[in-house]
Amino acid sequence: xxxxxxxxxxxxxxxxxxxxxxxxxxxxxxxxxxxxxxxxxxxxxxxxxxxxxxxxxxxxxxxxxxxxxxxxxxxxxxxxxxxxxxxxxxxxxxxxxxxxxxxxxxxxxxxxxxxxxxxxxxxxxxxxxxxxxxxxxxxxxxxxxxxxxxxxxxxxxxxxxxxxxxxxxxxxxxxxxxxxxxxxxxxxxxxxxxxxxxxxxxxxxxxxxxxxxxxxxxxxxxxxxxxxxxxxxxxxxxxxxxxxxxxxxxxxxxxxxxxxxxxxxxxxxxxxxxxxxxxxxxxxxxxxxxxxxxxxxxxxxxxxxxxxxxxxxxxxxxxxxxxxxxxxxxxxxxxxxxxxxxxxxxxxxxxxxx
Numbered sequence: 452x453x454x455x456x457x458x459x460x461x462x463x464x465x466x467x468x469x470x471x472x473x474x475x476x477x478x479x480x481x482x483x484x485x486x487x488x489x490x491x492x493x494x495x496x497x498x499x500x501x502x503x504x505x506x507x508x509x510x511x512x513x514x515x516x517x518x519x520x521x522x523x524x525x526x527x528x529x530x531x532x533x534x535x536x537x538x539x540x541x542x543x544x545x546x547x548x549x550x551x552x553x554x555x556x557x558x559x560x561x562x563x564x565x566x567x568x569x570x571x572x573x574x575x576x577x578x579x580x581x582x583x584x585x586x587x588x589x590x591x592x593x594x595x596x597x598x599x600x601x602x603x604x605x606x607x608x609x610x611x612x613x614x615x616x617x618x619x620x621x622x623x624x625x626x627x628x629x630x631x632x633x634x635x636x637x638x639x640x641x642x643x644x645x646x647x648x649x650x651x652x653x654x655x656x657x658x659x660x661x662x663x664x665x666x667x668x669x670x671x672x673x674x675x676x677x678x679x680x681x682x683x684x685x686x687x688x689x690x691x692x693x694x695x696x697x698x699x700x701x702x703x704x705x706x707x708x709x710x711x712x713x714x715x716x717x718x719x720x721x722x723x724x725x726x727x728x729x730x731x732x733x734x735x736x737x738x739x740x741x742x743x744x745x746x747x748x749x750x751x752x753x754x755x756x757x758x759x760x761x762x763x764x765x766x767x768x769x770x771x772x773x774x775x776x777x778x779x780x781x782x783x784x785x786x787x788x789x790x791x792x793x794x795x796x797x798x799x800x801x802x803x804x805x
Contacts, residue, residue: 454498455505463561467510471568474512476541479503480525481517482533492533495551495629499534502552506564513564528621532630538610539567543618546610549633550626554597559606559624566607566614573615578665578680582616585672590621591664594634594644597626601658604727605643608661612668620668647671660726660757701742704752706759718749718803719777723768725757730789731772737792738774741799748805776802 455463481496503515520530528537528547536548544567552560573579591609595602606624613622627634627642637646637654645664647653648671655667666684669677691703694715704712704721712719722738724731735753742751756763756771766775766782776784776799784802786795799805 453505454501455509460505460509464509467512467565470565471510471512473568473570474514475539475564475568476514476516477503477564478516478518478524478537478540480520480522480530480533480535482520489629495553496534498553499536499551512568538563542567544613545618545621546613547621547623549623550629552624555600555603556595556597556606556624556626559603559610562607563610566611571611571614573611574661574665576662577683578662578669579615581669581673581676581680582612582620582665585616585619585669587672588619588621589616589668589672590623590648591668592623592625592646592649594625594627594637594639594646595642596628599642602643604658605645608659608664608727609645611661612665616668616672619672658757660755662726697747698750699746701739702750702752704754704759706761709754709759709762712750712752713777713780716750717779718805720749720751720799721775721777722751722753723756723763723771723773723775724753725755725771728771734772734789737795740792741795745805749799749803778803
């Protein structure tokens with residue numbers, strides 16, 4: 452029985468046709484000798500091989516090569532778990548799946564195929580650009596489980612960094628239940644868990660914002676650049692968090708200044724967002740326009756829910772973008788989604804009376 456049904460195959464074919472640019476090589480490594488402590492190995496091997504074959508049938512530019520662990524490449528990359536996958540190895544990328552990409556992980560796997568075929572630029576900003584000139588190689592391991600809905604985001608973030616820093620960063624998705632000894636060695640108890648260069652001091656748990664993971668990579672790969680950027684970020688954050696009488700544009704809200712902003716500004720509009728959220732980025736320019744047009748009448752702030760989870764939890768933020776409207780420190784209303792400017796203006800005037 453096929454893994455990918457007819458309807459899904461058509462959707463994937465259309466998407467690959469629209470978004471892929473170049474061929475992408477996928478090397479699948481399996482061991483036919485089944486380990487006694489891995490009774491699921493044969494099934495996972497077959498799943499991974501079948502997935503590769505079906506993807507190639509849907510999109511011939513996905514080139515599948517089936518190998519065993521006698522391959523010099525397996526030794527070079529330190530592959531031991533069956534199955535293991537390398538994506539884009541022939542074009543210089545170092546993206547590893549240490550275990551089968553099933554369950555929720557299939558999502559990040561497909562996104563990575565497209566991103567590698569496009570040679571996507573990866574993270575932006577100064578830190579993102581600094582990935583191009585790392586002084587030392589860096590390895591990111593992301594420990595996951597197939598049932599974890601938050602893990603694909605972390606895996607794809609690591610993979611995007613490996614794409615941006617081609618050959619200098621290795622991104623390895625580690626399926627914890629297929630690599631129990633490795634997971635135990637890093638005390639993995641909840642996922643996703645990220646580890647940089649095998650250093651226990653680097654361990655982070657939970658899906659990290661892209662800029663946080665990029666800065667971690669720079670800390671290990673270009674320490675001098677990391678220190679410079681860290682100081683610049685601290686200075687910029689301190690300036691952005693200042694609560695002036697009549698802010699010129701959007702203020703940066705955090706757990707540290709949120710309550711003070713509520714007390715200070717009679718009319719406060721808060722955009723709850725996250726770096727990974729596409730609709731949030733669509734709404735951002737609209738919020739900026741409104742902040743300029745309504746300067747002196749209302750103050751606009753943005754709060755990153757990943758970096759300020761206590762505030763997001765306080766207000767029960769379940770989806771983003773969500774905009775809250777506060778009047779005299781009290782919530783007067785909210786809107787959800789990347790709404791048109793006219794609709795946001797109408798809501799604002801209704802909630803805040805301005």
